[in-house]
Amino acid sequence: MVRGIRPHVVGRTLASFRRSKCGLKVIDVSPEPKRLARIIRGQTITSVRRFAKRVVLTLSEGGDFVIEPRMTGLMLLSDPPTTAHLRVEWRFMKHATSAYPSLWFWDRRGLGTVHYYGPGQFEELVCTRLGPDALAMNAELWTERLARTARPVKVALLDQTLVAGIGNLYASEILYLSRIHPARPANALSRREIARLAAAVQEVLDDAILHEGSTLADGTYRNALAQNGRYQNSHRVYARTGMKCPSCDAAIERIVQAQRSTFFCGRCQR
């Protein structure tokens, strides 16, 4: 999502910001959109990055827009899946060569949030509450973080204060690649298992970013230019209950942990 929009929004100057009149559940935007429109007018977007499942747009005066897409949110430049679910618009100043007049936040279920933080506030308020970004962790840091909890490793991977940026789908894939059973206590993993886990996190998350997210069954997770993501073609266990494990032919199993589905191979993952 971030890669898709970056080349089209970095360097663009903002003209306005508004909530679209969609008549659906009002999504959480702060501060109040009219005030926000005054703050951001004339500022240029200097960077776009992802931080732990959020999209962060940094502006020229140092403030940050932090967009949390949650289940069904998307950052789009064009072709929304539906116009009814467009929630928020950042309108750019006219630009001679760009085909995109606006950046949109589209959200079918309306669980996403858009917050603007003044210079330095995001760093202070948000980053200190979240664990380190999963992609920035090495085996040593994994050992330190996992030692803090005896909860099942799958549940620990989803705890954003322990490690930020791993979603439910990816947690199953990561544990499968690591050959670790999802119910194992997080603090009981061996050095070797943690090394495999650290490598699997990089592989799975890099791959996910490369393919810009997965298209789940309802097709609402698409990339910024609204093409279907392709990561789902490489799921090894996620949503494959009863299908054959790609390496041993045993049937993939599904269990529920902390109200979330987990998929795994009982033969490969110990």
Ligand SMILES: [Zn+2]
């Ligand atoms: Zn297997």
